[in-house]
Amino acid sequence: MQDKNILEVNHLSKKFGENEILKDINGTVKSGQVICVIGPSGAGKSTFLRCLNLLEKPTSGEVKFEGTDLTHVDGKQLLDLRERMGMVFQSFNLFPNMTVLRNLMLAPIRVKHMSEEDAKQTAMKLLKRVGLDGKADAYPSSLSGGQQQRVAIARALAMNPEVMLFDEPTSALDPEMVGEVLEVMQELANEGMTMVVVTHEMGFAKSVADEVWFMADGYILERSKPAEMFDNPQNDRAKDFIGKIIEAK
Amino acid sequence: MKKNVKAIIQTILLVVTLLTVGLIQTNSAAAADTSLQRVKQRGELIMATSPDYPPYEFQVNKNGKSQIVGMDIDVAKKVAKDLHVKLVIKSMNFDSLLVAIQTGKADMAIGGINPTAERRQSVDFSKIYYSGGQSFLINSKDVNKYKSVKNLRGATIGAQTGTLQYGLAKKRIPNSTVKGMDKSTDLVLALKTNKIDALGIEKPSAEAYVKNDPTLKMIPSGYHLNKNDVGAAIAFKKGSTSLVNAVNKSIDQIKKQDLTSKYLASAGKYMKVNTVNTSMWHYWSYFAKGVEYTILISLISTLFGVIIGVVLALMRFTKQKWLRGLAISYTEFIRGTPLMVQVMFVYFGIGVVINIPALLSGIIAVSLNSGAYVAEIIRGGINSVEKGQTEAAESLGLTKSDMMRYVVLPQAFKNIWPALGNEFISLIKESSIVSIIGVTDLIYQLNIVRADTYRGVIPIFVAMVLYFVMTFLLTRLLNYYEGKMKHAG
Ligand SMILES: Nc1ncnc2c1ncn2[C@@H]1O[C@H](COP(=O)(O)OP(=O)(O)OP(=O)(O)O)[C@@H](O)[C@H]1O
Ligand SMILES: [Mg+2]
Numbered sequence: 001m002q003d004k005n006i007l008e009v010n011h012l013s014k015k016f017g018e019n020e021i022l023k024d025i026n027g028t029v030k031s032g033q034v035i036c037v038i039g040p041s042g043a044g045k046s047t048f049l050r051c052l053n054l055l056e057k058p059t060s061g062e063v064k065f066e067g068t069d070l071t072h073v074d075g076k077q078l079l080d081l082r083e084r085m086g087m088v089f090q091s092f093n094l095f096p097n098m099t100v101l102r103n104l105m106l107a108p109i110r111v112k113h114m115s116e117e118d119a120k121q122t123a124m125k126l127l128k129r130v131g132l133d134g135k136a137d138a139y140p141s142s143l144s145g146g147q148q149q150r151v152a153i154a155r156a157l158a159m160n161p162e163v164m165l166f167d168e169p170t171s172a173l174d175p176e177m178v179g180e181v182l183e184v185m186q187e188l189a190n191e192g193m194t195m196v197v198v199t200h201e202m203g204f205a206k207s208v209a210d211e212v213w214f215m216a217d218g219y220i221l222e223r224s225k226p227a228e229m230f231d232n233p234q235n236d237r238a239k240d241f242i243g244k245i246i247e248a249k
Numbered sequence: 250m251k252k253n254v255k256a257i258i259q260t261i262l263l264v265v266t267l268l269t270v271g272l273i274q275t276n277s278a279a280a281a282d283t284s285l286q287r288v289k290q291r292g293e294l295i296m297a298t299s300p301d302y303p304p305y306e307f308q309v310n311k312n313g314k315s316q317i318v319g320m321d322i323d324v325a326k327k328v329a330k331d332l333h334v335k336l337v338i339k340s341m342n343f344d345s346l347l348v349a350i351q352t353g354k355a356d357m358a359i360g361g362i363n364p365t366a367e368r369r370q371s372v373d374f375s376k377i378y379y380s381g382g383q384s385f386l387i388n389s390k391d392v393n394k395y396k397s398v399k400n401l402r403g404a405t406i407g408a409q410t411g412t413l414q415y416g417l418a419k420k421r422i423p424n425s426t427v428k429g430m431d432k433s434t435d436l437v438l439a440l441k442t443n444k445i446d447a448l449g450i451e452k453p454s455a456e457a458y459v460k461n462d463p464t465l466k467m468i469p470s471g472y473h474l475n476k477n478d479v480g481a482a483i484a485f486k487k488g489s490t491s492l493v494n495a496v497n498k499s500i501d502q503i504k505k506q507d508l509t510s511k512y513l514a515s516a517g518k519y520m521k522v523n524t525v526n527t528s529m530w531h532y533w534s535y536f537a538k539g540v541e542y543t544i545l546i547s548l549i550s551t552l553f554g555v556i557i558g559v560v561l562a563l564m565r566f567t568k569q570k571w572l573r574g575l576a577i578s579y580t581e582f583i584r585g586t587p588l589m590v591q592v593m594f595v596y597f598g599i600g601v602v603i604n605i606p607a608l609l610s611g612i613i614a615v616s617l618n619s620g621a622y623v624a625e626i627i628r629g630g631i632n633s634v635e636k637g638q639t640e641a642a643e644s645l646g647l648t649k650s651d652m653m654r655y656v657v658l659p660q661a662f663k664n665i666w667p668a669l670g671n672e673f674i675s676l677i678k679e680s681s682i683v684s685i686i687g688v689t690d691l692i693y694q695l696n697i698v699r700a701d702t703y704r705g706v707i708p709i710f711v712a713m714v715l716y717f718v719m720t721f722l723l724t725r726l727l728n729y730y731e732g733k734m735k736h737a738g
Contacts (some may be wrong), residue, residue, distance in 0.1 A: 055640055083646025093641035097659040106655055107645035152641075159645060 004031040005064070006163050006194050007052060012061035013218075014047055021047050023218030025061070029163065034195045036205040036226070039215035040241055045198045048215065049167050052196065053085045054078060066162070083111050086156030090168040092148040094140035100127065100151050101136040104158045112159065119158075126154040130184050146177030150184055157188075164188065166197040200245055202230055214238040284489035288356055294329045294336050297355035298322070299343035299687075301700035302433065303457050304516035305361045305481075308697050310532065318519045320453070321359045321481075323512040324378055324503060328483075331499045341607065341687030345593070347372055350486045352597045354604070357483050357496070361451065363413060364482040373493050377480030378500045379509045383414065383470035384455045386440060386448040389463065395447060398471045401425060407436045407445035413479070414449035417472055432696065438705030440465070453513060457520055529711050532698045539694030540715055542608070546683060546690060547676040550615035554676075555627075555669065557620025562627040563653065576624070583621035589682050591618055596686045611683030611690075619676060626668045630661030670727035674720050691715060 007029040014022040021044040029035055037045050050056040052063060054070050063070045065081050073081065095103050104123035108114040114122070127133040130150040132143075140148055149169055156164060166185065170178040182204050189195060189208040199205065205212055205226045212229040214222040214237070222235040230246075233239045288294050298321060300306045306319035317338055329336035339355055346358040350372060361381075364374035385406075387395050395401060403424040408415035410429035418427045428445055430436050437458060440448045447468075450458075455467045483500075485493055503509060529536075564576035583591070595617070596610035605613065634657050642652040662669075684693035695712040699705060 050640075053644060055643060079646045079648060082644065085644070087641075087644035089637055089641065091637050093635075093637035095638065095641070095656050095660075097656070097663065107647060110648075110651045110655070111646045155645070 004066075005029070006031050006033075006066060007196070008062070008064040009052070010062040010064070012048075012051060012063060013059050014044070014051055014056060015059045020059075020218060022051070022058075025215075025218075025220060027213065027220060027223070029194060029196060031162075031194055032192045033210045034189045034193075034197065034208050036209040036212045037196065037198045037215055038200060038205075038212060038229075038241070043215045044218060045215055046167050049087075049165050049196065049198055052165055053082050053087060055087075079111070083107070083159050084162050086159060086161035086164040088149070088152050088156055088164065088166045088169050090172050092140075092145070092152045092172075094148055094152055094155070096140050099137050099139055100132065100143070103140065103151060104155050107155075108158050122158055123154075126157050127151075129157075129187075130154045131180075144177060145173045146180045149173065149177075149181045153181075153184055153188075163194040163196065166195065166199065168198050168200075170199065170201060202226075202245070206230065214241065216241070282488055282491050284356070284485070284493075285491035285495050288332065288334055288492060292334050294325075294332060294334045294357070295339060295355045296325050296336060297339045297341055297346050297349040297358045298325075298360045299346060300340050301696050302343075302361060302454065303520055303700060304453050304513055306359075307516075307520070307700055309519045309701070310535070315535065315538075319516045320379065320509060320512040321361065323515065324483075324500075324509070325357075325359055327503060327508065328496050328499045331502075332495060339607070339687065342685040345597070345686060347484060348593075348597050350484055352601050353486065354597065354600055356489075356492065357485050359483050361481045362484050363479065364477055364484075365413075366477070368484070371487065373485045373487055373489055375483040375485070375493055375496045376500045377476065377482045378503055380476065380480040381454075382452040382479065383417065383472050383474070384450060384452045385468050385470060386437070386450055386455050386458055386465050387446070387468060388440060388443070389466050391446070392466050395468060397468060398422070401447055404446040405444075406447050406449055407439055408449040409433060409436065414451070417470070417474075418449045421472060432699075434696065434699040434705055437462075437465075441705065457517070460517070461520065529698075529707055532702070532708075535694045535698050536691070536711060536715060538689055539691035539712070540719065542689050543677060543680060543691045544719065546608075546612055546615060546680045546688070547673060549612050550619050550676055550680065551623075551669070551673040553612070553616035554619030554623045554672065557616060558623025558627050559658070561620060561624035562631060565624070565628055566631065566653075580621045580624055583618055588615070588618050588679060589685065592682055592686060607683075607686045607688050610686060611680070611688040615676065615680050615683065619672060623669065623672060626665050626672065627661060630665035630668075631657055633664045634660045667727070667731055670723070670731070674723050674727075677719055677723070678716065 005028050009025055009027050012022055012025040013020065025048060037048065039045050047056055051058045054063070058071055061071070065085065068081060070078065070081060095106070098106065101120065101123055104126060105119040108119040108122060109116065124133060124136065127136055130153060132147060132150055132154070135143060135147065140151065143151065169185070170181050173181065178201070182201060185195070185197070186204065186208055209226045211223050212226050213220045214229065214233070214235060216237050222229070222233060222238045224233070229238070230242055233242050298306050298317070300308050300317045300319070304319055306317060306321045308315050309318050317340065322338070326336055339349070341349060343360060346360055346362065347368070349355045350358045362368070364377065368374070385398065385401065395404070401422050404422070405426045405428060406418045406422060407428045407430060408418050410431060415427060415429055418425060428439070430439065433450065433454065436445070436448050439445045441464065449470070459465050459467050483496060561576045561580060564572045567573060592611060592614040595614040596605065596607060599605060600610065638656055638660065639652060642656045647656070681690060681692040684690050684696070687693070691712055695708050698708040702708065
């Protein structure tokens with residue numbers, strides 16, 4: 001199981017107009033792996049992540065999810081594949097017009113055609129897991145940022161995805177709330193969830209990542225074990241970048 | 250003679266008629282004349298009239314029930330009786346009478362219509378059943394100043410726009426300034442407030458005003474006129490010879506027995522009933538009915554407007570180019586044409602194909618109109634939903650329609666709730682245009698009360714207050730709910 005390729009990216013490129021953000025991205029994510037993606041602002045990390053579940057349509061190249069090239073399917077099939085990839089956003093993006101519980105139940109009922117009771121049961125279990133079962137009937141706007149992001153993780157998990165994509169899940173949070181979210185993510189990783197995480201949280205990366213990818217100029221310039229990446233980067237751009245984030249701490 | 254059509258409305262009506270007549274070729278005069286046969290088979294004679302013109306036709310409030318009476322109504326009743334059919338009265342704006350018969354909304358139109366050569370080109374007329382003669386209304390205080398028409402030289406004279414009186418005053422009173430207005434009630438008011446010195450009006454109407462208002466006096470016009478230009482006749486759709494002949498038989502009897510004098514006398518009695526009590530309280534049921542219809546039309550139209558608006562807005566967000574194009578064209582077209590024309594088009598135009606009652610026509614037209622405006626509001630609301638919301642929905646595998654239904658539209662509606670409330674409130678005001686096809690909304694009722702009571706200003710004031718109370722209360726109510734919804738998160 002450990003060796004199965006969940007995601008495989010070949011020669012991925014993405015242009016916005018004339019602006020080529022991703023030039024030639026290659027990489028594989030195996031089942032159970034945790035990949036952290038780092039890189040300077042504007043490097044295209046978010047764009048890369050969004051290409052993985054086709055929120056952004058790649059200009060060329062392949063994105064294979066369990067062997068199926070997503071760039072060549074559309075409509076119903078794409079939705080089927082997409083529901084198996086969870087995504088967590090920097091700005092949480094909870095649906096403000098429904099309670100926390102309804103946020104978690106919507107997709108299972110509408111997409112997976114789960115019964116109301118089953119969806120509720122799953123949702124309550126997940127809320128308990130992220131420590132928010134007491135907030136089931138609250139509206140998102142009454143929660144703190146950290147709580148909202150934990151709900152967002154639970155919402156993605158409610159679809160029982162095979163891989164979770166995180167786009168800087170803690171960077172919109174007040175510092176005292178970062179810990180509670182990272183904790184949830186760490187538990188997920190420990191349980192064997194396959195994860196691609198864009199983050200600059202070195203502590204998190206060091207303790208859970210199997211690999212750290214450094215992205216700049218539209219390429220992945222270096223991939224290493226976390227300890228190596230942060231303590232002894234090889235690529236000059238990476239060296240420079242890591243120097244800066246350590247300085248900022 | 251009586252109210253005529255302003256040039257602009259006439260053009261509009263002409264376009265509507267041409268359009269619809271063009272659409273339905275069977276409508277042409279070449280078809281066999283089944284006019285009489287149709288009326289007999291139906292057992293009903295449908296008559297169009299504009300009941301705000303005493304003593305010809307007006308509404309009375311008798312034993313709490315509103316009913317249309319007057320000389321013309323008695324003439325029509327006699328005609329129906331002679332044909333052994335039931336009389337059905339459809340009330341509408343005078344401007345719409347001829348269109349109503351041309352488009353088959355009614356078998357005949359009556360309302361002090363002069364069979365002028367111009368009108369004979371588009372409709373058929375019965376024989377003349379009444380010749381009233383022309384006169385002028387003046388203020389009592391001016392009786393010494395304006396002893397006869399000769400003294401009117403150089404005066405400011407009022408008349409209904411486009412009517413015979415208007416043309417006569419222009420041609421025959423030297424150096425006069427002629428002021429045109431739509432409604433005789435407005436003209437009387439202008440006279441009483443000294444905006445005009447005299448009012449050119451038909452004799453029976455003038456007599457009615459003088460009887461009911463001691464501050465007014467009448468002087469004869471002294472015009473010598475062609476009979477066709479002053480008499481009143483019944484109008485029919487072109488080619489209705491059999492029906493016209495049958496009706497003429499009744500008119501012959503009316504003339505022989507001088508029934509119109511009898512009819513006028515009884516109309517006079519009704520007018521007394523009306524003017525015994527001209528307090529606005531006495532007419533509260535008229536205003537209540539107007540308010541009821543105004544709210545009904547606005548409410549239903551807002552609801553359907555929202556449904557149409559949602560559909561149009563969603564069409565703008567689809568991938569299908571033609572659907573988008575259709576939605577854009579519709580919106581542009583509706584926003585580029587006046588509501589008044591749309592109302593007339595639905596009632597008269599579409600009415601040629603399917604017979605839609607006036608109230609329903611009004612609701613349909615206002616809904617279609619409102620839909621175009623609501624679509625833009627909703628589109629703005631949809632655009633105001635953060636992109637992150639659709640991305641989150643997409644990432645969960647929701648279909649586009651589920652995403653709209655559960656995520657985007659609820660949030661869009663929350664954002665645009667105040668704008669939709671405003672749309673409802675503005676419809677309360679704008680829907681007043683449906684009065685032209687005879688829907689008994691507040692404006693229509695207001696004109697009835699003005700015609701019945703001979704009081705020009707007070708009914709306007711009452712209507713104004715009623716409109717304000719409605720919109721004010723609604724604004725409060727909407728604000729209250731808006732606050733509540735904000736609370737809900
Ligand atoms: N929809 C779009 N249209 C045009 N340009 C875009 C679009 N999305 C992103 N870009 C551009 O692509 C570049 C990369 O953006 P991206 O958000 O992927 O970077 P990032 O590495 O995630 O940066 P950050 O650390 O600031 O989040 C930026 O210059 C951005 O302006
Ligand atoms: Mg980013």
